[in-house]
Amino acid sequence: EIADEPxxxxxxxxxxxxxxxxxxxxxxxxxSPLSDGGKGAQVASGGxxxxxxxxxxxxxxxxCQLSTNACRTTSSSSAIxxxxxxxxxxxxxxxxxGRFVYTLKGLYVVDQADNxxxxxxxxHPCTPELRSRWILKENCNPTPIYSGTNSxxxxxxxxxxxxxxxxxxxxxxxxxxxxxxxxxxxEIEIEVKGQCWWRVHGDFMSVYDMTYWVDKHMGxxxxxxxxxxxxxxxxxxxxxxxxxxxxxxxxxxxxxxxxKFTYIGRFxxxxxxxxxxxxxxxxxxxxxxxxxxxxxxGVLICGSYGEVANNKKQDGFVFDTSGxxxxxxxxxxxxxxxxxxxxxxxxxNDQLRxxxxxxxxxxxxxxxxxxxxxxSYTEWFLAYYDIFVRNAFGNYRDILREISHSPxxxxxxxxxxxxxxGYLWERYTVKTQADENFAREIMQLFTMGINKLNMDxxxxxxxxxxxxxxxxxxxIESFARAWTGFxxxxxxxxxEGRDNxxxxxxxxxxxxxxFPKTDTxxxxxxxxxxxxxxxxxxxxLKQGATYRFLGNSPLPELxxxxxxxxxxxxxxxxxxxxxxxxxxxxxxxxxxxxxxxQNTVTLPSSINICxxxxxxxxxxxxxxxxxxNAYYEYVxxxxxxxxxxxxxxxIVPKYSRDPAMCAxxxxxxxxxxxxxxxKTRADRNS
Numbered sequence: 001e002i003a004d005e006p007x008x009x010x011x012x013x014x015x016x017x018x019x020x021x022x023x024x025x026x027x028x029x030x031x032s033p034l035s036d037g038g039k040g041a042q043v044a045s046g047g048x049x050x051x052x053x054x055x056x057x058x059x060x061x062x063x064c065q066l067s068t069n070a071c072r073t074t075s076s077s078s079a080i081x082x083x084x085x086x087x088x089x090x091x092x093x094x095x096x097x098g099r100f101v102y103t104l105k106g107l108y109v110v111d112q113a114d115n116x117x118x119x120x121x122x123x124h125p126c127t128p129e130l131r132s133r134w135i136l137k138e139n140c141n142p143t144p145i146y147s148g149t150n151s152x153x154x155x156x157x158x159x160x161x162x163x164x165x166x167x168x169x170x171x172x173x174x175x176x177x178x179x180x181x182x183x184x185x186x187e188i189e190i191e192v193k194g195q196c197w198w199r200v201h202g203d204f205m206s207v208y209d210m211t212y213w214v215d216k217h218m219g220x221x222x223x224x225x226x227x228x229x230x231x232x233x234x235x236x237x238x239x240x241x242x243x244x245x246x247x248x249x250x251x252x253x254x255x256x257x258x259x260k261f262t263y264i265g266r267f268x269x270x271x272x273x274x275x276x277x278x279x280x281x282x283x284x285x286x287x288x289x290x291x292x293x294x295x296x297x298g299v300l301i302c303g304s305y306g307e308v309a310n311n312k313k314q315d316g317f318v319f320d321t322s323g324x325x326x327x328x329x330x331x332x333x334x335x336x337x338x339x340x341x342x343x344x345x346x347x348x349n350d351q352l353r354x355x356x357x358x359x360x361x362x363x364x365x366x367x368x369x370x371x372x373x374x375x376s377y378t379e380w381f382l383a384y385y386d387i388f389v390r391n392a393f394g395n396y397r398d399i400l401r402e403i404s405h406s407p408x409x410x411x412x413x414x415x416x417x418x419x420x421x422g423y424l425w426e427r428y429t430v431k432t433q434a435d436e437n438f439a440r441e442i443m444q445l446f447t448m449g450i451n452k453l454n455m456d457x458x459x460x461x462x463x464x465x466x467x468x469x470x471x472x473x474x475x476i477e478s479f480a481r482a483w484t485g486f487x488x489x490x491x492x493x494x495x496e497g498r499d500n501x502x503x504x505x506x507x508x509x510x511x512x513x514x515f516p517k518t519d520t521x522x523x524x525x526x527x528x529x530x531x532x533x534x535x536x537x538x539x540x541l542k543q544g545a546t547y548r549f550l551g552n553s554p555l556p557e558l559x560x561x562x563x564x565x566x567x568x569x570x571x572x573x574x575x576x577x578x579x580x581x582x583x584x585x586x587x588x589x590x591x592x593x594x595x596x597x598q599n600t601v602t603l604p605s606s607i608n609i610c611x612x613x614x615x616x617x618x619x620x621x622x623x624x625x626x627x628x629n630a631y632y633e634y635v636x637x638x639x640x641x642x643x644x645x646x647x648x649x650x651i652v653p654k655y656s657r658d659p660a661m662c663a664x665x666x667x668x669x670x671x672x673x674x675x676x677x678x679k680t681r682a683d684r685n686s
Contacts, residue, residue, distance in 0.1 A: 025310050025494050028052055030063045033303035037070035038493055050283060052494035054302040056557065057504045058401070064302040064599055066551060072299050073490045080290040080563055081270045084207055088271075089233040095284045100210050100228055102235035103267045107201035109187050112240045113248040120251060122186045125199055126152065126172050126179035131429065133202045134168045140196030143188045146180035150190065153179070157192045162429065166268040167205050168197065169429040203254070209262040209279065210235060216260075265428065274487075274508055275427070278499060283491060290563055298552030298629035304503060306386055307494065336378035337368075341385070357388035364388070364403050364446060370412040371501070379496040384408050400446065404438075405504035407488055413438040415483045416505075420513035423484075434513065439479035443471050448520075471520050481513035482525065509560050515643050532639035533666040540621045540634045541607040547586060549599050552629035556622050559633075575625040580613035586626045595627055619668040641667070 007019040026041075028034045038052025051071035056064055082088050092101050111120040125132035126149060134157060145153075155177070156170040188199045214221045227235045237254055241247040262277045273281065273289050348354050366384055368374040374381070387402045403409045410416035415438040424430045444450055452460035452468040459467045489503040496502075517525045536542055548558070554573060555561050565571050576583035585603065587595040610616035615624065621634045645664050652660045 023310075025307075026052070027309040028054065028303045028307040028494050030060050030303050030305055033060075033063075033065060033301045034494070035067060035070070035301065037067065037072070037299065037301045039069065039071035041493065042071055050491050050493040052492050053299070054304045054307075054492070054503055055489045055506065056300060056302050057489075057506075058405075059504060060302045060304060061548075062599055064300045064549075066549075066597060067299050067301045070299040070301050072553075073492050080273050082273065082289055084265045084267055084269045084271050086233045089207065090231045091288065092280055092285065093228055093233070095288055096280055096282055098211065099280060100214060100224055101233070101264065101280070102208060102210055102227055103233055104203055104206050104208060104237060105234055106237035106239055107204045107254060108239050108251065109199060109201055111251040113250045122201065124179075124184060124186050125170070125188065126183065128172055128174045129431075131169055131171050131202060131431070133200050133204060134170070134197040135166060135200050135205065137189065137196040137198040140191050141189055142191050142196075143185065145183050145188065145190070149179035149183045152177050153188070153190055154192050157190070157197050163270070164266055164268045167266045169202075169266075171429070171431065201251075203258065205267040207264040207267055208258075209264060209277065211279070212260045212262075213257075269427075272510070274510075278488065286490075300549070300551040304383075305390065306383060337381050340378070340382055353389060353392045356392040357385065360388040360392070360399065361385055364399070364409075366406075366408045366412045371408050372411065372499075373497070374408075377497050377501075380408055380501045383502050400442070402504070403446075404442070404483075405486070407501040407503075407505055410438070410486050410505060411501075413441055415439075415480075415486060417487050417511075418480075418484045419511040420481060420484045422514060423511055433477070434480040434484050436476050436480040438483050440476050443475070443479070475518065475520050478518045481515070482517050485509065485512040487511075526640040529638050529640045532636075532641050533664065535637070535639060535668075537668065538616070538619070539636070541582070541603070541615065543603055543606045544637075545603045546635040546637075547601045547603075547624075547632040548635050549597050549601075550623065550631040550633050552631070554623055554625065554631050556633040558635060559622055561622070573625050574614055574618060574621055574623070576615065577611065577613035579611045580615065581607045581609070582615055582624070583613065583626055586624070586632050595630065597626075597630060601632070 009017045009019070011017065026034050026038070028038075033054065034052055038049070041049045042051055051073045053071055053073045054060060055073055086103075089101050089103065093099060109122045114120045122132075123130055152172075153170075156172065157168060160168055160170055162168045162170075186199065190197055210224055214224045217223050224235070227233075238247065238249050239251060239254075241249075262279065264277065264280070265271050265275075273286055276285065345354055345358070366381070368381070371380070384403075384406055387399060387406070391399045391402070407416065415435050418435040421431070421433055424432050448470045450470060452470045454460050462468050485507045486505045487508050489500045489506055491498065491500050492503075519525050519527075539545060550557065553566065554571075555563065555566050576586070582603075586597070586601055588598060588601075589595055607615075615621060623631050623633050625631050641664065645666070647665060648662045649665050650660050651663045
């Protein structure tokens with residue numbers, strides 16, 4: 001700490017040194033990224049320091065460079081699935097120091113601590129719109145219920161698509177199904193297709209991160225931590241205390257406090273690493289379940305705006321930093337933001353730019369207290385303010401794009417990690433809607449305002465002389481679905497803070513809403529784009545086709561491929577032959593036939609002859625290999641797919657737990673999956 005006594009040391013030549021508590025950060029800007037991506041610091045620290053390589057994004061993608069000795073930021077967007085069982089829970093508790101993840105038991109349908117004549121109990125599972133949880137039971141003692149109740153519950157449980165082997169959640173529909181009104185008992189056992197299902201509490205066998213309660217539990221931390229002894233993974237809620245009934249906890253205590261704990265899933269669920277909460281989705285966890293490619297040859301290194309090196313010899317103001325276990329500031333670190341702003345506002349030569357930036361910051365506001373640990377950190381907010389400084393004389397649309405990808409704005413207006421209703425239903429059997437906060441504010445405060453305006457700025461009026469609304473609640477609901485899927489980039493070093501709230505957010509495709517979104521003028525977003533099925537055949541070889549350099553990674557960045565595709569030897573890759581015209585353009589060889597890879601390559605003319613190269617023989621390309629440790633991703637031009645289409649085909653993954661899905665045979669990426677009977681080779685027109 002900066003207030004500690006000085007620490008001196010003497011080296012072998014007799015020179016005395018004094019420890020300097022100030023951190024040293026490297027220059028890692030857009031135009032001059034760290035040549036090793038921070039690998040040297042990572043190795044020197046024994047892994048305590050993360051890689052500093054900035055994830056490629058729309059701000060830096062044109063300036064990224066190829067390095068032959070660099071680290072790659074661990075991807076927290078791993079699509080690897082793990083089963084949420086005792087082994088996985090134990091691994092999480094060991095990999096993330098200080099976290100306590102448990103499967104919950106001891107929760108009851110009827111409150112066992114309520115000794116009144118009418119004890120508190122859950123609603124009957126036939127209550128419309130109610131979610132009820134059921135678990136398999138070996139020895140069945142079916143509850144006497146009327147035939148109407150029995151048939152409804154049998155249908156819901158028997159036809160459930162829930163793939164969890166231990167737990168089944170069902171929702172009783174609002175319409176179209178009913179139970180006998182005289183059935184009141186919420187505790188039910190029922191036999192369905194030879195299996196016995198027992199109705200339990202809705203959180204029974206849910207998995208929660210209970211760490212919050214370690215410091216807050218009135219009985220002390222031991223009441224929570226003791227369950228993890230000897231690799232324990234189950235916490236039993238004391239609705240019935242095992243030794244002292246007076247210490248039994250009423251079920252209301254769980255209902256009141258459970259929102260303080262982070263829900264992870266149900267015991268037995270398959271969970272993607274990317275769906276872990278931020279506190280658990282650490283580099284250790286990601287690397288453990290999804291080991292990275294160790295190759296450091298051909299890694300793209302990228303930087304970020306304003307990520308300059310500090311000069312500890314420079315007189316005057318020095319920007320201090322805060323972290324989890326250290327602080328170089330001996331005063332309130334929250335003052336740093338204001339000190340930097342005052343210094344620039346009073347002394348900068350570009351006063352007009354600074355005044356415009358100030359005005360923009362009063363419109364596109366981020367509240368410090370709305371951001372987790374926002375009062376403690378400085379760099380996040382300076383970087384956000386720099387959006388306005390950088391774009392003061394530019395295009396307002398560019399500003400909107402940057403603030404929409406800002407982690408601070410996403411947390412401020414609560415669309416960070418917003419997920420589609422479809423995803424939450426399929427993954428967690430939870431009914432909910434996408435967060436509407438940002439969808440509302442970007443229209444009301446940042447762009448069009450509440451009322452329609454004429455070109456001269458006056459209010460647009462309807463036939464009755466009333467002001468016309470610019471948007472409706474239906475528009476907000478539609479646009480909210482468009483703001484799903486945004487998440488923080490992986491953690492990295494050379495920046496302030498534990499989580500990465502500096503770099504533009506990434507988009508998790510699986511969290512996105514997949515259905516059409518209406519616009520505010522009676523159409524749909526995407527109406528002006530052509531249909532994907534109308535793109536020309538082999539569009540990837542046509543004039544204007546664009547390719548994006550991936551370095552040594554064979555996985556696309558703009559599409560989603562399973563991470564094992566990078567390492568499985570049986571995966572077929574499109575490796576371009578030496579004689580290929582496409583390879584010649586992507587390689588961009590010098591006189592010694594050494595490739596000079598460019599970040600983006602656009603075909604100047606169509607390629608019709610491929611010789612012995614395979615690109616002419618495939619219907620669609622995602623990634624092509626140009627040389628050893630050198631791959632390019634084909635960037636398909638923007639187009640739209642219909643959510644519903646004629647002549648749909650059913651396709652089934654050969655080796656996967658995923659269910660069958662619908663595919664459009666008119667699309668080139670689905671044609672090869674749609675085969676005629678008794679044929680082993682697909683025909684595009686079949």
